[in-house]
Amino acid sequence: MADQLDPQEVARRVETVLAGMAEPRTGEELVRLLMRFYGAGLEQIVAIARAAGGEPMVHRLAADPLVGGLLALHDLHPVEVRTRVEHAMTVAKRKLGSHASDADLLGIDPDGTVRVALSAGGCGAETVRQIVEEEIVAAAPDTVGVAFVEADRGPPLLQIGVRRGPL
Secondary structure (H helix, E strand, C coil), rough: CCCHHHHHHHHHHHHHHHHHCCCHHHHHHHHHHHHHHHHHHHHHHHHHHHHHHHHHHHHHHHHHHHHHHHHHCCCCCCHHHHHHHHHHHHHHHHHHHHHHHHHEEEEEEECEEEEEEECCCCCCCHHHHHHHHHHHHHCCCCCCEEEEEECCCCCEEECCCCHHHHC
16 A cells, blocks of 8 residues: 655645756646646546446545545546535534634635635634634645635623722
8 A cells, every 4th residue: 555645745845846946847847747647547537436336436536535635636526615615614613612613614716715704813713724724725625725814703792890889
């Protein structure tokens, strides 16, 4: 069995290699050609899996994080991006526990940016951002990133207490 690959680490390494090339356009063209080659191969694999096992087989393949990521990058994932992002938000909220209400999916822009309203303040906000972003990137690597928008927190709470002394 092959070693487990971290797709994000592979992407970083590719960027590093391309940045170190004397002629970056040559490297970029090579990456484009390889992507087309692997994409065509993956398309054949999906067609064979569909013919042999139907749609459940393709969904089973896509459930694997590495395979699902490759299918998404080649626009072959059987689950639409919106559904995958919504599922990622559900997983993130489960992980966030009491802070789950601090993040809400606003939508996905036409360019692929996922917009999330963030109402957490202070040191908890960074944890919420990190967990939400990790889950979205894992479930939908074909998005271009997550944009966090400060949610309107409404008016501040009014403290009512007992007043001592004359009015």
